[in-house]
Amino acid sequence: NAGVTQTPKFQVLKTGQSMTLQCAQDMNHNSMYWYRQDPGMGLRLIYYSASEGTTDKGEVPNGYNVSRLNKREFSLRLESAAPSQTSVYFCASSGQLGNTIYFGEGSWLTVV
Amino acid sequence: AQSVTQLDSQVPVFEEAPVELRCNYSSSVSVYLFWYVQYPNQGLQLLLKYLSGSTLVESINGFEAEFNKSQTSFHLRKPSVHISDTAEYFCAVTPRSGYSTLTFGKGTMLLVSP
Numbered sequence: 706n707a708g709v710t711q712t713p714k715f716q717v718l719k720t721g722q723s724m725t726l727q728c729a730q731d732m733n734h735n736s737m738y739w740y741r742q743d744p745g746m747g748l749r750l751i752y753y754s755a756s757e758g759t760t761d762k763g764e765v766p767n768g769y770n771v772s773r774l775n776k777r778e779f780s781l782r783l784e785s786a787a788p789s790q791t792s793v794y795f796c797a798s799s800g801q802l803g804n805t806i807y808f809g810e811g812s813w814l815t816v817v
Numbered sequence: 818a819q820s821v822t823q824l825d826s827q828v829p830v831f832e833e834a835p836v837e838l839r840c841n842y843s844s845s846v847s848v849y850l851f852w853y854v855q856y857p858n859q860g861l862q863l864l865l866k867y868l869s870g871s872t873l874v875e876s877i878n879g880f881e882a883e884f885n886k887s888q889t890s891f892h893l894r895k896p897s898v899h900i901s902d903t904a905e906y907f908c909a910v911t912p913r914s915g916y917s918t919l920t921f922g923k924g925t926m927l928l929v930s931p
Contacts, residue, residue, distance in 0.1 A: 709860075738918070745826070747907065747923035748861075755916065763918065795860055802916035803849065808860035 707731050709809035711796040717815045718786045726781040726812050728796030736799045737779035738763075738806065739771060741792040748795070754779055755802050786816040819844040819910045821922035829928045832900055838893040838925045840882075840908030850891040851909040851919065852882055861907060867891065878902075903929045 711728045718724055730737065739751040740763075750763030754773040768790060770782045779798075783790055796809040820843045830836050842848065849868050853861040865876040872884040882893045891908060908922040 745923065748921045750918055753918055797860075802918055803911040805851070805863050805866065806853075806861075806919060808862070810860045811858075 709796055709798055709807055711794075711809035711812050713812060714810065715813045717817060718783075719817060720787060722786050723782065723784050724786065724814075725783075726794055726796070726814075727778070728780060728809060729778045730796075730798040730807070731777065732798060732800075732807065733776070734798035734800050734807075735776070736802050736804070737773065738797040738799075739769075739779070739781045740795045740797065741765065742795060742811075743792050751781065751794075753802075783814075786814075788816045790814065791816045819848065819912065819920045821908050821910050821920055823906075823908055823922035823925045825925050826923070827926045827928060829930065830898055832929055832931050833897045835896050836894065836898050836902075836927065838906050838908075838927065840891045840893065840922060842889050842891065842908070842910045844889075844910060844912065847913040848910045849913055850882075850884060851911075852876075852880070852891070852893050853907045853909060853921075855905045855907065855924075857904070864893075864906070898927070898929050900929050900931065902927060 709730045735756045738753040740748045752771040754760045757776045794812045797806045799806045822841045851866045852864040854864045855861045867884045875881045905924045909919040911919045
């Protein structure tokens with residue numbers, strides 16, 4: 706049972722490059738999320754999708770875009786990476802907003 | 818809006834000692850409360866949650882948390898910790914009514930030494 710799968714696990718980018726983090730869940734969940742985790746800052750919500758076809762900004766959306774490709778998949782795109790986006794990114798899903806959230810293993814992104 | 822405060826960024830303890838990780842929240846509405854655990858280099862996992870009923874909730878690995886509405890707290894406790902409990906612990910809250918995202922605290926690193 707895979708749960709939430711995100712790729713890549715590690716990535717190094719140069720400033721200004723673009724990339725997409727992929728996420729898929731196999732739990733038939735309606736809601737999906739992208740968080741970033743930085744030392745001393747806890748988890749901060751970047752974007753979320755309450756259900757297929759909808760996306761909303763979270764606490765720190767600037768510099769990111771998302772796509773809810775279908776019910777299973779929710780991707781996060783950095784159009785022009787900046788060093789401030791160096792972080793660990795977590796994709797997550799839940800049955801509905803406010804339900805228990807299930808997290809992926811994380812993607813370590815370094816922007817140099 | 819909701820907010821969560823975890824007052825301690827790190828809690829060092831010796832193996833087999835008791836521990837309490839503190840969580841206080843602020844909300845104008847009734848809430849559901851969660852504790853998540855993150856082991857090194859892994860994602861977060863649900864440890865326990867309070868939805869309704871008994872204010873004392875337990876996890877399968879010996880942790881418990883008590884919802885205290887008057888003090889707006891949901892502290893996590895374990896009577897005797899193991900080395901394997903070394904991890905970061907996050908408290909989270911979401912409103913009961915309607916659908917909303919979870920708000921997380923900044924986390925408490927539990928460091929258990931022999």
